[in-house]
Amino acid sequence: MNKLRFYGFNLMPYADIPPTSEFESAWVSLSNKHYDPQRGRQIYNEYIDQLVATEKYGFDGVGVNEHHANFYGTMPSPNIIAAMLVQRTNHIPIGVIGNAIPLHGNPLRVAEEIAMLDVISGGRIISGFVRGIGCEYFNNGVVPADSVERFNEAHDLIIKAWTDDGPFTWQGDHFYIPNVNPIPRPIQDPHPPIWIPGQGSLETIQFVAKHKYTYMMVFAPQWFTKLAFDGLREECQRLGYEAPKNMVNACVPTYVAETDKQAHREAKAHLSWVFNTGLKIPDQIFFPPGYMTTKSFRNFMGAMQKGHVKPQAQLSYDELLKDRYIIVGSPETVRNQIGEYCDDVGAGGLIMGGSSVGPMPNWMVMKNMQIFAEEIMPEFREADGKPDYLREEPPAPRTRTEFAAQYGPPPETARSIVTGSEELIEHRVAHLPEIIDSSM
Amino acid sequence: MSFIDAVDKVEVPRPPKHYTEPSFAEVLGVPIAYRRQGNGEAVVFLHGAGFTRRWVPMYEMLAQKFDFIAPESPGFGETPMPPWFRDFSDLSILYDQLFEQLGLDQIHLIGYSMGGWAAAEFASYYPRRLKSLSLVVPIGLRLEDNPGVDLFQLSPQQLMDRLFNDKKVMAEFMEGMDDFDEGIHLYSxxxxxxxxxxxxRYNLALERRLQRLTCPTLVVRAEDDHLVPNQMAEKFATTLPNNRLVMIPETGHELCLERPAELARELADFIKEASK
Structure with a gap:
């Protein structure tokens, strides 16, 4: 097994907006009149090409996620982008990290779409679930205070829909569905691996430990990521098991170039944009009332007041580097810092290394990706340089021949009675004269 | 098994001015905080979404003339939020039960702002409990062409600026509001x-249900409300049966604090007439 796994990612920002001095929030209130669909088309397709490229560059997986009504990440439906990646890649795992399951009227839609993607991709889907950030509650009628309950219930419903034979009735507090019977079911058994992105809250850590899911940290300083990962490992121990290394993934935008100085020159404006512009959000929009419990809000504001955490929009580039929100430098610097970072926090995977970050031009993303693939990833790989998934048995045969060899004919060959006839006809041979002619 | 679980009382900060100790009545497991003073006709006041825990001058003026009762809704002031609490139907049933326990039969009901919506909901469920209904800059109907500002998108400062037209009164009532615990309580x-x-942000059924009312009704609007469109009060006035609409001049949404004497006089005159 490799020392570390690398996941490419793209938030799909849209940066052709007024400067921050001219707006209060990049989310919710900044008008969509600033979105030019002609420009949007160009960058969407560049972003998709970049995500597709992660497979041939050798990444362990590629990720997409869901955000609404903002310019930081213009991917309101991650399953749509995932569907394109399914069709344009062959073997790489694709993470939808994640679908914001409390926000939508019927969680079964997510169960269905993820199952479709999993079946079509041959079991390559990682299914992430999130609450959606606070801002997202302004875009629909879900009461922020219901967020956690709806998340938990939607999760339980989706897992049951994937694992229990239907039909069954769902009688929840928030969702009532008379007939749950999603078709298709996912190809991975019992279901796609579940990743839970988190901001370090105790509730999320307990949830992940209880279900033995994979935890991934969103943007955070190194010390805080470590605190959260240690908390998760302790919680797993309390439940009587050791957390495997691959249970936790860190998220650290990483940019590499020929020299330290050149890397900073190239990355500074774009990485700063993500935090200073993309995440410019006033408190009351970031944390609508009820999104946090009063107790969590008190803890958070207390930490803020003591200066332990700073709003991300106010972090300087030097602070981002110092606290290791981001890693930037020459191949040697980046290798060393990723090694130190992941040893320190105990991460099994790194998200957003060698990826598109902020409004970088396409050439810069590809340059970052190439140097990252050639000079960083091999350091953390076995001698053959392969991602782990290429050493493992795939969840589905890779060719039709392998399928036929392994599965033979379907267990129940399709048969039917053509209305007006009495004979049960086997469709495989239904067109042969001795079968079809007798029914005519 | 218990169908109604008791909810614990909560510790809340005390604002420096106008704070008084509430009484509590346990209603459906919830210790409901209320303040009550005066004699005469029973008048219940339902608060808006802020400035709780205080016995403000307007309350005192009404308590001089009536048996004045100001309860605090779940999650406001010193009344805790039970985990089952969801909507105005829960609130209406809690208040009906509270009035029962306080020995109140028929009442004059006043609702201010969000409390105006609460009062309208209560009235639609229990019209025969009311001797009169007064709604002061209420919300809760749909203004098709004017949804108004989204108060949840406003910073605390922006909200205060829209609430108060009189910045001197604002300064008086904002004293102590920058306290850490007070900030947490405000979020709560x-x-x-x-x-x-x-x-x-409306209940379409209210327009129909309010037609059940037979008691006199009053709507009070402010001359210049920067939080809720002035047409909202106008729409309530045309929706409510037996209605009188009055306007308090030179004030905005926070008229209870800015124009206590004028507002108390309008309310008292109306309630006295409705009591005849």
Whole structure:
């Protein structure tokens, strides 16, 4: 097994907006009149090409996620982008990290779409679930205070829909569905691996430990990521098991170039944009009332007041580097810092290394990706340089021949009675004269 | 098994001015905080989404003339939020039960702002409990062409600026509001408000249900409300049967604090007439 796994990612920002001095929030209130669909088309397709490229560059997986009504990440439906990646890649795992399951009227839609993607991709889907950030509650009628309950219930419903034979009735507090019977079911058994992105809250850590899911940290300083990962490992121990290394993934935008100085020159404006512009959000929009419990809000504001955490929009580039929100430098610097970072926090995977970050031009993303693939990833790989998934048995045969060899004919060959006839006809041979002619 | 679990009382900060100790009545497991003073006709006042825990001058003026009762809704002031609490129907049933326990039969009901919506909901469920209904800059109907500002998108400062037209009164009531615990309590109260009014910000059924009312009704609007469109009060006035509409001049949404004497006089005159 490799020392570390690398996941490419793209938030799909849209940066052709007024400067921050001219707006209060990049989310919710900044008008969509600033979105030019002609420009949007160009960058969407560049972003998709970049995500597709992660497979041939050798990444362990590629990720997409869901955000609404903002310019930081213009991917309101991650399953749509995932569907394109399914069709344009062959073997790489694709993470939808994640679908914001409390926000939508019927969680079964997510169960269905993820199952479709999993079946079509041959079991390559990682299914992430999130609450959606606070801002997202302004875009629909879900009461922020219901967020956690709806998340938990939607999760339980989706897992049951994937694992229990239907039909069954769902009688929840928030969702009532008379007939749950999603078709298709996912190809991975019992279901796609579940990743839970988190901001370090105790509730999320307990949830992940209880279900033995994979935890991934969103943007955070190194010390805080470590605190959260240690908390998760302790919680797993309390439940009587050791957390495997691959249970936790860190998220650290990483940019590499020929020299330290050149890397900073190239990355500074774009990485700063993500935090200073993309995440410019006033408190009351970031944390609508009820999104946090009063107790969590008190803890958070207390930490803020003591200066332990700073709003991300106010972090300087030097602070981002110092606290290791981001890693930037020459191949040697980046290798060393990723090694130190992941040893320190105990991460099994790194998200957003060698990826598109902020409004970088396409050439810069590809340059970052190439140097990252050639000079960083091999350091953390076995001698053959392969991602782990290429050493493992795939969840589905890779060719039709392998399928036929392994599965033979379907267990129940399709048969039917053509209305007006009495004979049960086997469709495989239904067109042969001795079968079809007798029914005519 | 218990169908009604008791909810614990909560510790809340005390604002420096106008704070008084409340009484409590346990209603459906919830210790409901209320303040009550005076004699005469029973007048119940339902608060808006803020400035709780205080016995403000307007209350005192009404308590000089009536048996004045100001309860605090779940999640506001010193009344805790039970985990089952969801909407105005829960609130209406709690208040009906509270009035029962306080020995109140028929009452004059006043609702201010979000409390105006609460009062309208209560009235639609229990019209025969009311001797009169007064709504002061209420919300809760749909203004098709004017949804108004989204108060939840406003910073505390922006909210205060829209609430108060008289910045001197604002300064007086903002004293102590920058306290850390007070800030947390404000988030908690806004969470309770969001529980009730996040979406939709109206109840279409009210227009129909309010036609059940037979008691006199009063709507009070402010001359220049920067938080809720002035047409909202106008729409309530045309919706409510037996209605009188009055306007308090030179004030905005926070008229209870800015124009206590004028508002108390309008309310008292109306209630006295309705009591005849």
């Amino acid at each position: 109260e806004m969470s309770a408000a969001a529980r009730l009014i996040w979406a939709p």
